[in-house]
Amino acid sequence: MDAVKTLGKTLVASPERQLEADSDLAIVRRVQEGDVAAFDQLVLKYRGRVYSVVYNLTSNREDAADLTQDAFIKSFQSINRFQGQSSFFTWLYRIAVNSTLTHLRKNRLRTFFSFEKINEDDKVSSEVIAALTDNTGADHETFARELQEKLNEAMQKLSIRHRTVITLFEIDGLGHQEIAEIMNCSVGTVRSRLHYAKQLLQSELQPYIRR
Amino acid sequence: MSDHPRKTTVTLEELLRLKRAEQPPAEFWAQFERGMRAKQLAAIVEPRPWWAPFIRIGARLSRYQLPVGATAILAITFLTVWEYHPTGAATTFEPAVAETSGMAVSAPASVKLTAVDSAVGPAMASATVVASGPAQALAAADVQATQPAATLGTSSHVAVVNSELASARYVAENLAAAQAADPQFDQMLGSALRGVESSPTRAEPLAQISVPGNSRRSRILGGVTWLASASTGNSALRLDEQATHHLTERRLSESDVVSRVDVGGDRVTVKF
Numbered sequence: 001m002d003a004v005k006t007l008g009k010t011l012v013a014s015p016e017r018q019l020e021a022d023s024d025l026a027i028v029r030r031v032q033e034g035d036v037a038a039f040d041q042l043v044l045k046y047r048g049r050v051y052s053v054v055y056n057l058t059s060n061r062e063d064a065a066d067l068t069q070d071a072f073i074k075s076f077q078s079i080n081r082f083q084g085q086s087s088f089f090t091w092l093y094r095i096a097v098n099s100t101l102t103h104l105r106k107n108r109l110r111t112f113f114s115f116e117k118i119n120e121d122d123k124v125s126s127e128v129i130a131a132l133t134d135n136t137g138a139d140h141e142t143f144a145r146e147l148q149e150k151l152n153e154a155m156q157k158l159s160i161r162h163r164t165v166i167t168l169f170e171i172d173g174l175g176h177q178e179i180a181e182i183m184n185c186s187v188g189t190v191r192s193r194l195h196y197a198k199q200l201l202q203s204e205l206q207p208y209i210r211r
Numbered sequence: 212m213s214d215h216p217r218k219t220t221v222t223l224e225e226l227l228r229l230k231r232a233e234q235p236p237a238e239f240w241a242q243f244e245r246g247m248r249a250k251q252l253a254a255i256v257e258p259r260p261w262w263a264p265f266i267r268i269g270a271r272l273s274r275y276q277l278p279v280g281a282t283a284i285l286a287i288t289f290l291t292v293w294e295y296h297p298t299g300a301a302t303t304f305e306p307a308v309a310e311t312s313g314m315a316v317s318a319p320a321s322v323k324l325t326a327v328d329s330a331v332g333p334a335m336a337s338a339t340v341v342a343s344g345p346a347q348a349l350a351a352a353d354v355q356a357t358q359p360a361a362t363l364g365t366s367s368h369v370a371v372v373n374s375e376l377a378s379a380r381y382v383a384e385n386l387a388a389a390q391a392a393d394p395q396f397d398q399m400l401g402s403a404l405r406g407v408e409s410s411p412t413r414a415e416p417l418a419q420i421s422v423p424g425n426s427r428r429s430r431i432l433g434g435v436t437w438l439a440s441a442s443t444g445n446s447a448l449r450l451d452e453q454a455t456h457h458l459t460e461r462r463l464s465e466s467d468v469v470s471r472v473d474v475g476g477d478r479v480t481v482k483f
Contacts, residue, residue: 052231065242065246069243069250072247072251076251119234122232127225128225147229148233201223209226
């Protein structure tokens with residue numbers, strides 16, 4: 001059991017993540033012992049991040065909501081099998097990503113986009129939109145909408161695996177090691193996919209990139 | 212006028228940060244919570260399928276893929292070899308039995324066996340031996356039981372011989388009981404066996420089947436032979452008349468046996 005705990009700790013990247021993983025493990029142990037209500041804490045903690053990943057993979061808010069709920073239900077049903085070899089966060093992400101990839105493969109031909117609004121309070125996004133609209137003189141809101149569509153189109157042109165890597169790394173801010181654990185591949189593969197995906201996005205979004 | 216400082220460059224990473232800013236409104240999470248609660252309750256209430264425990268067992272066994280796989284391969288290999296081995300022994304068993312029967316025939320015991328009996332097989336040989344006397348039959352059966360086991364040494368052969376021995380003993384016991392009940396049983400049995408031996412041999416069924424072409428060939432050749440015999444004793448004129456009457460050129464040319472017939476003078480030539 002100690003060896004399992006040690007292995008779980010080595011797979012967590014930073015000390016903050018380590019603390020987070022330990023607190024998650026304590027909650028998971030409570031759920032495993034029968035405290036079903038404790039699972040709500042995990043849902044509240046991770047629903048936004050899981051939803052964000054699934055939404056950026058599907059570009060459809062309704063599908064993203066369903067898939068996020070399914071991921072939490074699956075993790076709840078299988079929580080007795082969770083042994084702490086990885087962090088709960090990684091395990092939950094793996095369930096969500098795998099469910100989403102299965103959904104995308106099943107509905108490969110059905111592409112229907114429905115976007116969330118860009119949060120105007122976000123500092124970086126406001127700066128980017130402002131910089132781009134100053135040159136064109138377009139309305140901010142209209143330009144933001146157009147840019148959002150172009151971004152999603154470019155993302156959908158990536159393969160599912162490349163889209164997953166770019167979503168987890170650039171949008172969700174995970175490290176290479178964590179992405180490798182979630183996608184069940186090597187770190188080198190993650191780096192390679194990331195490089196390729198960035199090259200493709202760069203060529204697709206060239207009109208919006210200013211050097 | 213914007214409060215944010217002006218940016219001069221926009222990178223791909225910053226463009227992707229826009230995606231991070233795509234957040235659902237607060238009311239979305241209330242709806243999400245309701246849907247989540249309903250699905251959670253449904254998952255708790257829903258009965259698990261009958262094969263769910265097998266998935267759990269499979270998941271636990273997946274940790275031991277290598278030993279389980281190796282054991283399965285070994286088991287399959289062992290079963291294959293085990294199944295193949297008796298088949299190989301059975302193929303070599305047939306001549307061994309025939310040889311053993313021959314040995315039983317040539318044994319010095321007062322056993323009356325014909326060549327047909329020894330060729331038919333050990334069961335028939337045992338029956339004939341028993342007919343001559345129960346004690347001798349037992350002796351012969353014992354010879355059969357010990358000799359193959361010593362020479363072959365296979366378990367299957369010993370099993371067959373043991374079964375023959377048991378049947379021989381059973382017949383011998385019945386015969387002894389019948390002899391005790393009726394003193395004239397030996398004479399009746401002896402006459403019955405002589406009747407069986409003196410009965411005419413049955414013809415081979417395949418020998419009775421004739422080839423369809425044979426009848427036609429014999430019919431045509433019979434006509435030609437008659438012509439040849441007739442030509443030796445009669446005049447040439449009579450021969451010509453009869454030959455043209457009975458055997459025309461057209462009839463012979465239709466046959467695939469006779470390819471060419473020449474009738475001239477006092478001889479008929481048939482070329483095959």
